[in-house]
Structure formats: C-alpha cells, structure tokens
Amino acid sequence: MDYKTYKTDDFLFDESFRQWTAGTSPEATAFWEQWLTQNPDRVHVVRQAQELVRALNDHYQDDATDARLTSELRRLVRNAAERREAEAADTPSIPLGQRISPWRWASVAAVIILLGFGLWRYGNVNRRVAAESYTHLTKTAQVSLQETVNTSDHVVNILLSDGSAVTLRPKSRLSYPAQFKATTRVVYLDGEAFFDVVKNPAKPFLIYANQTVTKVLGTTFLVRAFESEKNVIVTVRTGRVSVYTQQDFEKAQQSGLRRIQGVILTPNQQMIYNLGDHQLMKALVEKPAAIMPETVSREQVFEDAPVGKVFATIEQTYGVKLLYNDDDLSACLVNLTFTNESLLERLDVVCQTIGASYEVLDGQIVINSKGCK
Known part of the structure; x- marks a missing residue:
C-alpha cells in the first residue's frame, strides 16, 4: 500500500x-x-x-x-x-x-x-x-410510582414498604412504588437524601440518580444527585455500597453480565461522579466519622502497645482500611492516650511517634514507614 x-x-x-x-x-x-x-x-x-x-x-x-x-x-x-x-x-x-x-x-x-x-x-x-433523566425514568417505570417532593426548608422523612427509611433534603424529590417487586427494590432520586436501607440480600436496593445507579443490600449512606449540578456524590456511613454509571449498569443487565465495572464504597468513603468526563472517582470523606461512637467517647490508653494494635483499633472505630507493612512495624511499641481526637488527628499522633507518614489513596490510607529499631 x-x-x-x-x-x-x-x-x-x-x-x-x-x-x-x-x-x-x-x-x-x-x-x-x-x-x-x-x-x-x-x-x-x-x-x-x-x-x-x-x-x-x-x-x-x-x-x-x-x-x-x-x-x-x-x-x-x-x-x-x-x-x-x-x-x-x-x-x-x-x-x-x-x-x-x-x-x-x-x-x-x-x-x-x-x-x-x-x-x-x-x-x-x-x-x-x-x-437517563429523573422525569423520563419515572414516566417509563414498569410499576406505578408515588412521589414525595420536599419544597420546605427542613428534611422530610419517608418510610418505604420494606421498612427502609429515607431522609429527603430540601429541594429534592423521590419516586418509589407503594410495594416493591419480588426481586428488587428500585427508587428514583433527584436531589439529596440519606438512606437507611433494611438488609435483604435477596432483594438488592437500587437508587437511580442523575446517570448513576447505587446498589446496596442494607446500609446507611447519603446520595447527592441534583440534575442541576455537575457532580453526583455518594457517601457511605455504614456497610457497603456499589456505584455504577447508569449506562454501564443497564448494558450489563441487558447482556446478562454478572460483573459490572463500578466503584465499591465502605464506611467513610465517597464516590464522586463527574457528568462532564463520565468518571467514577473514590475518595475518603473530608471528616471521617466514627462508626463506633461509643469507642471515641471513652478514653483509649495504649501502654507499650504494638502499633499494629493501635491501627487495628482505629480501623474498627472508623471502618477505614489502613495499609501498612506488618513486618516493618513489628518492632514499633507506643505509649498513647486518645480522648476525642478525629481519625486524622489520631493518625498524626501515631505517625509522629514512630517517625512514619501517611497518605490517602483511592479512599484508603497508606502508612509509609521504615520501621522502628
């Protein structure tokens, strides 16, 4: 040629x-x-x-x-x-x-x-x-839907037929069936709402919101998806959720694929979906909250404790994964007392004590250390 x-x-x-x-x-x-x-x-x-x-x-x-x-x-x-x-x-x-x-x-x-x-x-x-708009999805739904619109300046609480609770924020609307189908629980959101979903592995809970689908089995989380905004944000408080673009989710459904490319979130992680570049990005929330508040409310004392034990306690308290090399830190013993410090403040104290550092990557915390002599 x-x-x-x-x-x-x-x-x-x-x-x-x-x-x-x-x-x-x-x-x-x-x-x-x-x-x-x-x-x-x-x-x-x-x-x-x-x-x-x-x-x-x-x-x-x-x-x-x-x-x-x-x-x-x-x-x-x-x-x-x-x-x-x-x-x-x-x-x-x-x-x-x-x-x-x-x-x-x-x-x-x-x-x-x-x-x-x-x-x-x-x-x-x-x-x-x-x-993929809220209006189109609610009009073409295969089941009859009822809608709650929050035009007030305070939250509105909604109890769904399965016992799940939704706290609908101002200027938001939610459409849902009077009774969920036998195999799935599907709702449609335009705006911001906090979900407390009753666990039922046999009936996944799906939230369609501004070109995204959030799938859960039972957990608490926040979805912010106003059609007038450029980003969709899903923030997990407890449990685990999966977030997909609506396009990928529906393609997988139509083709019968079981594995779908999406983002899996655990406590104190959030997903940000940019409608401009169609990218799902996972991150740590700005201020991680304790999933075990009673642990934070009481004084925690560590005397000559392996630093791995301290990290394990932090993980359990906040539900956030800490990545570090056990062998490198095996010789690190610390004497620390925590009262009401936040997650990041606790990490600052531990890392300063053992001469380490940390960084947040993909919604997880990576500890960098050369170990203790």
Missing part, C-alpha cells in the same frame, strides 16, 4: 493508522514510527490526521462502533467532495497560482468531518441524558 499518496482523510479509514494513534497495537506503532523516519516529508499530513483521529476517539468512543464511525466518516467525506466538485463547476477558471491547494481542501474536509461528528455526538449525548 502506497501511504505516500494518502491525504489527511485517507488515514482515518486505515485501521493500522488508527491503532497506532490510539496506542493499542505495538506492531502498528513500530511500523508507523519507522515509516515516518523514512518519509519525513509526510510528517505534517500524518500529524494532522492523528489530531483528527484523537479528537474522534476522545469524543465518540463511548457510543460509536468502528463500523459506525467508518460509515459516518465516509458519508461526511463524500459530502465534502460533492460540495467541492459543485463549487468547482460553478467557479470560473482560476489561474494555477491562485488555486486552493489539496492540503487546503484536506483541512476543509477535516473541519467538516469534525463539525458533522460534533453535531452527531451532541445529538446522541442529549438523547442519552434525556433517557
């Missing part, structure tokens, strides 16, 4: 070129890097094509197959060529020196392709967001 004759838009239809640009094929990468070394005069057009491929990949990979991308590309390029021919036929003869170069036409075609795909993408995203 003579790639030397390729124009910018020709590269878009070359699978090997697209793989190289996306970095998904070592063979393609080796070939194209060698080819560019041998054909330095083609660097400009190749870079131009790469920019276009990256733009297409960044914007359309989540809802467009390769076949559809190729089909749309061919259609847009064909339309651009037809326009160019029509314009040429209607334009008086132009001296050779004043004619638009092929490179200029390639740039115009690239712009047309991007604009066309941008409009297509914009329409697809708008249709998908509309299909």
Whole structure:
C-alpha cells in the first residue's frame, strides 16, 4: 500500500493508522514510527490526521462502533467532495497560482468531518441524558410510582414498604412504588437524601440518580444527585455500597453480565461522579466519622502497645482500611492516650511517634514507614 499518496482523510479509514494513534497495537506503532523516519516529508499530513483521529476517539468512543464511525466518516467525506466538485463547476477558471491547494481542501474536509461528528455526538449525548433523566425514568417505570417532593426548608422523612427509611433534603424529590417487586427494590432520586436501607440480600436496593445507579443490600449512606449540578456524590456511613454509571449498569443487565465495572464504597468513603468526563472517582470523606461512637467517647490508653494494635483499633472505630507493612512495624511499641481526637488527628499522633507518614489513596490510607529499631 502506497501511504505516500494518502491525504489527511485517507488515514482515518486505515485501521493500522488508527491503532497506532490510539496506542493499542505495538506492531502498528513500530511500523508507523519507522515509516515516518523514512518519509519525513509526510510528517505534517500524518500529524494532522492523528489530531483528527484523537479528537474522534476522545469524543465518540463511548457510543460509536468502528463500523459506525467508518460509515459516518465516509458519508461526511463524500459530502465534502460533492460540495467541492459543485463549487468547482460553478467557479470560473482560476489561474494555477491562485488555486486552493489539496492540503487546503484536506483541512476543509477535516473541519467538516469534525463539525458533522460534533453535531452527531451532541445529538446522541442529549438523547442519552434525556433517557437517563429523573422525569423520563419515572414516566417509563414498569410499576406505578408515588412521589414525595420536599419544597420546605427542613428534611422530610419517608418510610418505604420494606421498612427502609429515607431522609429527603430540601429541594429534592423521590419516586418509589407503594410495594416493591419480588426481586428488587428500585427508587428514583433527584436531589439529596440519606438512606437507611433494611438488609435483604435477596432483594438488592437500587437508587437511580442523575446517570448513576447505587446498589446496596442494607446500609446507611447519603446520595447527592441534583440534575442541576455537575457532580453526583455518594457517601457511605455504614456497610457497603456499589456505584455504577447508569449506562454501564443497564448494558450489563441487558447482556446478562454478572460483573459490572463500578466503584465499591465502605464506611467513610465517597464516590464522586463527574457528568462532564463520565468518571467514577473514590475518595475518603473530608471528616471521617466514627462508626463506633461509643469507642471515641471513652478514653483509649495504649501502654507499650504494638502499633499494629493501635491501627487495628482505629480501623474498627472508623471502618477505614489502613495499609501498612506488618513486618516493618513489628518492632514499633507506643505509649498513647486518645480522648476525642478525629481519625486524622489520631493518625498524626501515631505517625509522629514512630517517625512514619501517611497518605490517602483511592479512599484508603497508606502508612509509609521504615520501621522502628
């Protein structure tokens, strides 16, 4: 194949070129890097094509197959060529020196392709967001729903048919059935609410909220998902929840997949879903609260205690996982007294005592230490 004759838009239809640009094929990468070394005069057009491929990949990979991308590309390029021919036929003869170069036409075609795909993408995203909205979901639900809307400036308490309790915050609304189905418990939220879900492993509890689905078996947690805001936040107080994008969750349901890519949260962890980049991010809450308040309320004394015992007590009190090397810390003994310090204040004291440090990564706390002599 003579790639030397390729124009910018020709590269878009070359699978090997697209793989190289996306970095998904070592063979393609080796070939194209060698080819560019041998054909330095083609660097400009190749870079131009790469920019276009990256733009297409960044914007359309989540809802467009390769076949559809190729089909749309061919259609847009064909339309651009037809326009160019029509314009040429209607334009008086132009001296050779004043004619638009092929490179200029390639740039115009690239712009047309991007604009066309941008409009297509914009329409697809708008249709998908509309299909995931609170209004659409409640109207198309397979069961009859009742709705509670909190227009007051104080919380409203709701008791669901299974005994689960919901504290609905101001400017929020919740739709739910009078009686849950035999296999699942599904509710729809627009706004902010605290859930205290009755445990029932046989009937998962699902909260649909602003392009996300939170799945629990029985726990307490907070969901903030106003359709007017850019982020969805799920914060766990006790137990364990799983959070998914609605798109991934429904695809898995339709295909029968048991494993779904999502985020698993435990006490004092939270998930932040950004509606702009469609990313689920796990983090530690700003002020971790004790899941065993009675432990924090009384004085805790450690005399010549292994630091591992102190860490185990902290984990049990706050439900937060501490990651550290047992062997490195096996010789570390501490004398400490805790009264009403917070989680992070306790960690500060312990780490200063043994000459260690800590960092929060992915909703967990990592202890860094060289050990004690």
